[in-house]
Amino acid sequence: MPEDVLLAGALREILPGAALEETALPATPAIRLLLLEAGYPQGELSPEAVRRVMENPLYWVFCWASGQVLARLLLDQPQWVRGRRVLDFGCGSGVVAIAAALAGAREVIACDIDPLALAATRSNARRNRVDIALSDDFYRVSGEIDLIIVADVLYDRANLEWLDRFTARADKVLIADSRVKDFRHPRYRQIARHTSCTLPDLDESAEFRDVRIYLAG
Numbered sequence: 001m002p003e004d005v006l007l008a009g010a011l012r013e014i015l016p017g018a019a020l021e022e023t024a025l026p027a028t029p030a031i032r033l034l035l036l037e038a039g040y041p042q043g044e045l046s047p048e049a050v051r052r053v054m055e056n057p058l059y060w061v062f063c064w065a066s067g068q069v070l071a072r073l074l075l076d077q078p079q080w081v082r083g084r085r086v087l088d089f090g091c092g093s094g095v096v097a098i099a100a101a102l103a104g105a106r107e108v109i110a111c112d113i114d115p116l117a118l119a120a121t122r123s124n125a126r127r128n129r130v131d132i133a134l135s136d137d138f139y140r141v142s143g144e145i146d147l148i149i150v151a152d153v154l155y156d157r158a159n160l161e162w163l164d165r166f167t168a169r170a171d172k173v174l175i176a177d178s179r180v181k182d183f184r185h186p187r188y189r190q191i192a193r194h195t196s197c198t199l200p201d202l203d204e205s206a207e208f209r210d211v212r213i214y215l216a217g
Contacts, residue, residue: 003123004034010116011036011061014052020061022127023199025095027068028075030102033093033124036061038200059092060120064152065196065204066176067092069211071099073174073192074149078103080174084146087111087170089138089162090153094121096176100149101130109133109141138165145169151176154183163188163216172217178208188214 004020011018021037036058074080074096082104088097091110094117101108110121110132118134125132135141148170153159154177166173167187177183183190192213198204 003119003126006119007034007060007116007123011058014056014058015040015049023063025063025068025071025199027072027196028095028099030075030128031071031095031098032127033063033095034120034127035063035093036200040200057114060114060117061093062202063093063095063199065198065209066178066211067095067151068196068199069192069194070149070151070174070176070213071095072194073176073213074099074103081105081108081147081149085109085144086147086149087138087141087145089148089150089166091121092117092152094124094132096149096151097121097132098125098128098130101125101132102128107133109135109145111135111138111141113137138169146171148173150174152178154180167216170217172215175214175216176211177214178211181207183212183214185214185216187216189216191215 018040019037020034023035024032081100083106085107086100086105087109091097091112097108097110148166194211196211
């Protein structure tokens with residue numbers, strides 16, 4: 001796969017010695033993703049490596065806890081997406097977009113500003129034998145969107161501004177998040193809560209394993 005070579009090279013530029021491996025997700029074993037190898041790193045990262053990661057966040061080499069939970073929800077309750085046109089905002093590795101496609105969405109559009117995340121999503125979609133359209137600009141996606149799905153994008157409180165943009169664009173929005181504990185918005189209500197973890201496991205505290213799902217619409 002051309003994307004796999006691109007992704008492996010990009011990872012090594014940021015973290016020399018790191019590699020990608022195909023991983024089956026415990027919560028959704030039907031989905032396999034190309035992720036950072038579970039054994040990396042063996043010791044603390046050097047200050048230079050930390051700087052490179054801060055400047056080039058590698059969101060796509062992980063399957064974040066909220067992404068796993070939302071993907072599981074869509075597979076267990078395919079009525080959320082079946083026959084619908086769905087947009088996955090901040091797609092990262094593409095796990096939620098892939099789950100939507102497997103659950104019977106009419107069309108899935110994966111959106112991310114990171115070209116490597118889009119390459120990872122394309123690679124992972126091919127790995128799971130689903131078709132997913134890609135976009136690097138939320139505002140350039142034309143046509144009606146039935147559902148927007150969002151996982152793990154509220155790590156920066158500035159991103160809370162997107163909550164209103166989502167509801168202005170689609171009648172229904174599903175958000176999975178483990179970062180904002182005082183989530184309050186008049187258009188969103190909590191509909192589920194699950195415990196999960198990021199893969200590879202970052203040994204995060206319990207609060208970041210507590211994933212809540214919110215619905216607007």
